[in-house]
Amino acid sequence: MAGKEAKRMGDRLAVAAENVGIPFISVLIAIAIASVIIWIAGFDPVAAFSALWKGAFGSGRQIGETMLRATPLMFTGLAVAYGFRAGLFNIGAEGQLFMGGLAAAYLGIVLAGLPAPLNIAIMLVAGAAVGAAWAFIPALLKAKVGAHEVITTMMFTYIGRYLVSWLVTGPLKAEGQIPQTEKLPLESTLPRLHEVFAFFPDSRAHMGFIIAIVLAVVVWWILKYTTLGFEARAVGFNPWASENSGISVSATTVKALCISGALAGLAGVTEVMGVHGRLFDQFSSGFGFTGIAVALLAKNNPIGVIFAAILFGALSSGSGTMQLEADVPSKLIFIIQALIIFLVAAEQLAKWIVGRTRKGVTESA
Amino acid sequence: MLNDIITPDLFASAIRMATPLALAAIGGTICERSGIVNIALEGMMLVGAFAGVVASMFFGNAWIGVLFAVLAGALMALIHAFASITLRADQVVSGTAINILALGLTGFLMEVIYGHPGTTDPVARLLPLFSASPSGDGFFGEIWRWVYSIFFSHTPIVYMAILIAIAGQWALYKTTWGLRLRALGEHPRAADTVGISVTRGRYSAVVISGALGGLAGANLSLEQVGSFTENMTNGRGFIALAANIFGRWTPGGSYGASLLFGFADALQIKLQLFRDVITIPSQFFLMLPYVLTVVVLAGVVGRAVAPAAVGKPYEKG
Numbered sequence: 001m002a003g004k005e006a007k008r009m010g011d012r013l014a015v016a017a018e019n020v021g022i023p024f025i026s027v028l029i030a031i032a033i034a035s036v037i038i039w040i041a042g043f044d045p046v047a048a049f050s051a052l053w054k055g056a057f058g059s060g061r062q063i064g065e066t067m068l069r070a071t072p073l074m075f076t077g078l079a080v081a082y083g084f085r086a087g088l089f090n091i092g093a094e095g096q097l098f099m100g101g102l103a104a105a106y107l108g109i110v111l112a113g114l115p116a117p118l119n120i121a122i123m124l125v126a127g128a129a130v131g132a133a134w135a136f137i138p139a140l141l142k143a144k145v146g147a148h149e150v151i152t153t154m155m156f157t158y159i160g161r162y163l164v165s166w167l168v169t170g171p172l173k174a175e176g177q178i179p180q181t182e183k184l185p186l187e188s189t190l191p192r193l194h195e196v197f198a199f200f201p202d203s204r205a206h207m208g209f210i211i212a213i214v215l216a217v218v219v220w221w222i223l224k225y226t227t228l229g230f231e232a233r234a235v236g237f238n239p240w241a242s243e244n245s246g247i248s249v250s251a252t253t254v255k256a257l258c259i260s261g262a263l264a265g266l267a268g269v270t271e272v273m274g275v276h277g278r279l280f281d282q283f284s285s286g287f288g289f290t291g292i293a294v295a296l297l298a299k300n301n302p303i304g305v306i307f308a309a310i311l312f313g314a315l316s317s318g319s320g321t322m323q324l325e326a327d328v329p330s331k332l333i334f335i336i337q338a339l340i341i342f343l344v345a346a347e348q349l350a351k352w353i354v355g356r357t358r359k360g361v362t363e364s365a
Numbered sequence: 366m367l368n369d370i371i372t373p374d375l376f377a378s379a380i381r382m383a384t385p386l387a388l389a390a391i392g393g394t395i396c397e398r399s400g401i402v403n404i405a406l407e408g409m410m411l412v413g414a415f416a417g418v419v420a421s422m423f424f425g426n427a428w429i430g431v432l433f434a435v436l437a438g439a440l441m442a443l444i445h446a447f448a449s450i451t452l453r454a455d456q457v458v459s460g461t462a463i464n465i466l467a468l469g470l471t472g473f474l475m476e477v478i479y480g481h482p483g484t485t486d487p488v489a490r491l492l493p494l495f496s497a498s499p500s501g502d503g504f505f506g507e508i509w510r511w512v513y514s515i516f517f518s519h520t521p522i523v524y525m526a527i528l529i530a531i532a533g534q535w536a537l538y539k540t541t542w543g544l545r546l547r548a549l550g551e552h553p554r555a556a557d558t559v560g561i562s563v564t565r566g567r568y569s570a571v572v573i574s575g576a577l578g579g580l581a582g583a584n585l586s587l588e589q590v591g592s593f594t595e596n597m598t599n600g601r602g603f604i605a606l607a608a609n610i611f612g613r614w615t616p617g618g619s620y621g622a623s624l625l626f627g628f629a630d631a632l633q634i635k636l637q638l639f640r641d642v643i644t645i646p647s648q649f650f651l652m653l654p655y656v657l658t659v660v661v662l663a664g665v666v667g668r669a670v671a672p673a674a675v676g677k678p679y680e681k682g
Contacts, residue, residue, distance in 0.1 A: 041477045089457055091404075137659070147662040148610075150404055150457060154603045158655040166648035292461055329476035334469025341462035342444075346452040 019304070023297050026343035027311065034336045038328055048326040055321025056314035062321075064193070064203020068275065070313025071205075072097070072284070074212035075267035076291025077298060077305040078219050079260045083149075084300045085223060086256035087236035092138065092153025093264035094288025095160035099134040100127035100265025102164055104272040105181040105279035106172065108188030116187040123188065124211075124269055131265015132258040134160060139257035143250035149257065157288070165281050172279070180280035190274035208270030213306055215266070220302035232256045264288060285316075293337045296344050312337070373514030375635050380519065381589065382634075383620070383627025384526045385410065385581040385598075389605035390612065390619035391526075391533050392577035398537065398614060399570030400550040400674040404460035405445050406578045407602025408467030413438040413582025415471040418593040419478060421488040430488070431522070431583045438579020439572050441467065446571035450564055453678035464602075472595050483595060490591040491520045520588040522580060526620070529577070533616030546570060550672030553679045563679045578602070600655065607658045611665055614672060622661075629657045 035045035056066050076093045083090035090096075104127050111119045138152035167173075167181075174182040190207045194200055223229035234242040235252045243249050267287055272279055290312055297311070298304030315337075319330035389406045396403040416437035421430030441463055448459040472482065479485055495517045501509055537543035545566060548556040553563045581601075586593045604626055611625075612618025633650035636643060 037473075041473070091461065141659070141663050145663060147659075148606075151603050151607050151610075152659055152662060154600060155607075155655040155658045158600050159652050159659075162648040162652045162655075166646045169648075170646060289465065293465070296458060329473045329482075331469050331472035331476065331482075334465055335473060336469075338462045338466035338469055341458065341465065342448060342454075345458040345462065346448050346454040 019299055019301070022347060023299065023304075023308070023344055026297070026340050029343055030336050030339035033339050034332060037335060038332065041328075043326060043328045048322050048328040048332075051325040052315070052318035052322040054318070054325075056318035058321075060200040061202045062317065064200040064205040065317040066310065066314045067193070067205040067209045068203070068313070069316040070309040071208040071212050071274070072267040072271050072287040073290055073294050073309035073312050074209075074216060074305055075270065076264050076287050077294030077309050078212075078216055078302055079263035079267070079288075080291045080295035081298060081300040081302060081305055082219060082223075082232070082263060083257060083260040084295060085229075085236050086232040086252065087239065088142070088253065088257050088260065089150050090135065090153055090257060090260045090264070091150050091292065092135070092155075092157040092288070093260070093267070093291050094284065094286065095153065095157030096131040096134045096261040096264035097268040097271075097284055097288045098157075098160045098164050099268065100131040101268030101272045101279050101283060102167065103127045103130040103265070104188075104269040105184070108184035108273065109182055111188060112185040114187065119188050120190065120273070123273060124266065127265045127269030128262035129265070131268070132262040134265070135257045135261025136254070139254040139261075142257065143253045153257075161281075164279065168280055174278070178280070181278045184273065184277045188273065189277055190270060192274075204275065206270070206274030208274040211266075211270065212309075215263070216302045216306050219263070223302065228255065264291070267291075290316075290337060293341050296341050299344070370632075370635055370639070373511045375631055376511075376628075377514040377518050378631035378634065379624060379628040380515065381523060381627070382630040383623040384523045385584045385589075385601055386605045386608055386626050387526050387530060387620045387623035388522075388577045388581035388584065389602055390608040390623050391529060391616045392574035392581070393606050393609040394537075394612070394614050394616055394619050395533070395546065395570050395577070396574035397609065397675050398546050398550045398672055399567045400553055400672060400677065400679070401446070401449055401567055401571050402456040402460065402676045403442075403445065403571065403574050404457055404603070404606065405441065405463035405467075406574070406581075406605055407598050407600065408460075408464035409438040409441045409575045409578030410582040410585065410598045410602050411464075411467040411471055411596065412441050413579030414586035414597060415474070415582070415593050416579070417583040417587045418485050418488050419474075421587060422486070425489065427489045427491045427587050430587050431491070431580070434583035434587070435576045435579040438582060439576040442572045442575020442578070443568075445575070446568045449678070450567050450571070453680070456676055456678075468596060471593070475593070475595065485593045487592045488587070491522065491588045493518055493520055494524065520584075522584040522588055525580070526584070530616050530620035537616060547672075550674055553674050557679075557681065563681075567679075581605075604654060604658050607662055610671075611661050613670075625661075626654055626657060629654045 038045040038048050055062060057063055076097060079093045080090055104123050107123050107126055111122060134156060135153065138149050138156055141147035141152055142149045169179040172181045174180055193205045193207065193209065194203065196207065223233060231247050231252045234247055235249050239249045271283060276283055294305055294308045294312055297308040315333045319333045322328050323330045389410055393403055393406055413434035417430040417434030420433035421427045445459055445463050448454040449456040475485065476482055537546065545556065545561050548561060549563055549566045557563050585597060608622035608626055609619050611622035633653045636650055637647050640647065
C-alpha cells in the first residue's frame with residue numbers, strides 16, 4: 001500500500017518534472033540558437049543577452065516594465081490555453097483583444113463620473129463580454145458547419161482591426177491630429193501597482209498584473225473542479241467519446257471559444273485602462289499572437305501561463321535595451337518565440353536525436 | 366458611374382490579385398491532399414517575398430529573385446515537414462511557429478541588411494510579358510481593350526499560376542503521382558501497404574507547397590509592388606486556405622475560388638477611387654476580402670469534404 005502510494009507520488013513527480021523540464025530546456029535551446037543567429041548576423045551574443053537581461057530585470061523600474069509587458073500576455077496566454085484544452089486553436093486572440101480595448105475606450109468615457117471601483121468592474125465585465133462576442137460567430141461556425149476556427153478567428157482579427165482603425169480615425173476620434181480616442185478620466189483607469197503597494201515607485205506596472213494572476217488561478221480552478229471545465233477538457237481530449245457520454249460537443253465548443261475570447265478581451269481592456277488610457281490603431285504589439293507561444297510554453301496550464309508570460313514579458317521589455325546597447329534588432333524576440341514553440345511542440349525532437357545516435361552506435365558497432 | 370467601375374482593368378486587377386492567393390491555395394491543396402495541414406503558407410509567402418527582393422537587389426536580376434523566393438519558401442516548408450512528419454508534432458502548432466518565425470526573420474534581416482524597419486528599397490520588377498498597348502476605336506477597339514486587359518496585360522507569374530493550376534489539376538487526377546498523393550491523404554496505411562513511402566510522399570508535397578508559397582510571395586513583392594514591406598502578406602495565406610477549401614481541395618477549384626477573392630480585392634481597391642461619391646469609410650472596403658472569406662467558409666464547409674487523414678501524423682504500424 002505504502003509502496004503504491006510512493007510509486008504514484010513518484011509518477012506525479014516525473015510528470016511535473018517533464019512539464020517543467022521540457023519548457024525549460026526548450027527555452028535554453030532557443031536562446032542558444034538565437035545566439036548563433038546573432039553571431040552570424042555580425043553582433044555579439046553575450047553583449048546582446050546581457051543587455052536584454054539588464055533591460056528586463058536591471059532595476060525596479062525595469063522589473064516593473066517586465067510586469068507591464070507580461071500582463072496582456074497572461075490574459076492572451078490564458079485565452080489560447082483555455083481554447084487548446086477544449087481542442088480549439090484561438091489564433092484570433094488579437095482581434096478579441098482589440099474589441100475588448102474598444103469596449104473599454106468607449107465605456108471609460110461614457111461612465112465618467114461614476115465611482116472608480118464601479119467603473120472598473122463594469123469595464124472589465126463589458127470588455128470580456130465584447131471579446132466573447134467577437135469569438136461567438138467563429139465558435140458558432142465551428143460548432144454548426146465545422147468551419148476551421150484558425151481561418152475564421154484570423155479573419156475576424158482583420159475585420160476587428162479595420163473596425164477599430166475606422167472608429168479611432170472617425171466617430172471616436174479625439175480632438176487633434178492623432179487618430180486616437182479621448183483620454184480616459186482617472187476613475188476609468190487601473191491604478192498603478194506602486195499606488196496600491198509600496199514597491200517599484202517609478203514603474204508603470206498596473207493592477208492588471210494582479211487581476212491576471214487571480215484570473216489564472218480562477219481558470220485553473222474552472223478547468224479542474226467545475227463541470228464547465230471538465231466538459232471542455234473531455235471534448236478536447238476525445239469529442240466522439242464525449243458526445244457518446246452525453247456531453248454536447250457543439251455547445252461545449254461555443255462556450256469554450258467564447259470564454260477564450262472573453263479572456264483575450266480582458267487583455268485589451270487592461271491595456272487601455274492600465275497603460276495607454278486610450279485606444280489607437282497600434283495599441284497592441286501582437287499580444288494575441290505571443291499568447292500562443294505563452295500557452296504552448298506553459299503546456300496549457302493556467303498557472304504555468306503566469307511564468308511563461310513573465311518570460312515573454314521580459315524578452316519584450318529587454319529587447320529595447322538590446323537594440324539600443326548591442327545594436328541587435330528587437331525583432332529577434334519573434335525568432336526566439338518561434339523557436340520555443342517549435343521546440344515545445346516537437347517533444348519528439350529529443351527522442352529523435354537520442355534514437356538517431358543510438359541507431360548510429362549500434363550500426364557502427 | 367457603373368461604367369467607371371466595371372472596366373477592363375477591374376477584371377485584369379482581379380486576375381492580378383487572385384494570383385498570390387491561387388498559388389498559395391494550390392500549395393495548400395497539394396499539401397493537404399498528402400495529409401498535412403499547412404497554415405504556414407502565410408509565412409512561406411512572406412519569406413519568399415523578402416528573399417525575392419533581397420536576391421533581386423544583390424544580383425540585379427528579378428528572375429534570380431524569383432528563384433530565391435521559391436527556394437526560401439521550400440526551405441521554410443522543409444522545417445514544417447521535418448516537425449510534422451518526422452517529429453510528428455502538431456501540424457497547426459508547427460505552422461504557427463513558421464508564421465511567427467517568418468515575421469521575425471524577415472523583420473530582423475531587414476534591419477540587418479537595410480538598417481531600418483518598414484519597407485526595403487525598390488528593386489527591379491518583373492514587367493508585363495506583352496508590351497503592346499491597346500488602340501483602335503469603335504466596337505472592335507473596345508473588344509480589343511477588354512481582351513488585351515484580361516489576357517495580355519499581365520506579368521509572368523500571373524501566367525505561371527494559370528499553367529500551374531491546369532497542370533496541377535491534370536497531375537492530381539491523371540498521373541500516378543496524383544493517385545499516390547491522394548492515397549496518402551485518404552488512407553496512408555493502405556498506401557504504405559502497397560509500397561508507397563508515406564514519409565517521402567508527404568515531404569515532397571509539403572516542399573512543393575512551400576515552393577508555390579514562395580512563388581506567391583515573389584508575385585507580391587517582385588511583380589505587384591517592387592519592394593518588400595514587413596508583414597506585406599496581410600493574411601493572404603489564410604485566405605488562400607479558405608480558397609483551397611472552397612475549391613474542394615482541387616488545383617482548378619483553388620484557382621477559381623481565388624478569382625472570387627481576387628475580384629473582391631480588386632473591387633474594393635476600385636471603389637476606394639470613388640470616395641467622393643460613395644461615402645463609406647475605406648476600412649469597410651478593406652474588410653471585404655476577410656468578410657467574404659468567413660461567408661464563403663460558412664456557406665460551403667458543411668458540404669466540402671477534407672481528405673480523411675489530414676492533420677493526423679502517420680505511425681508505421
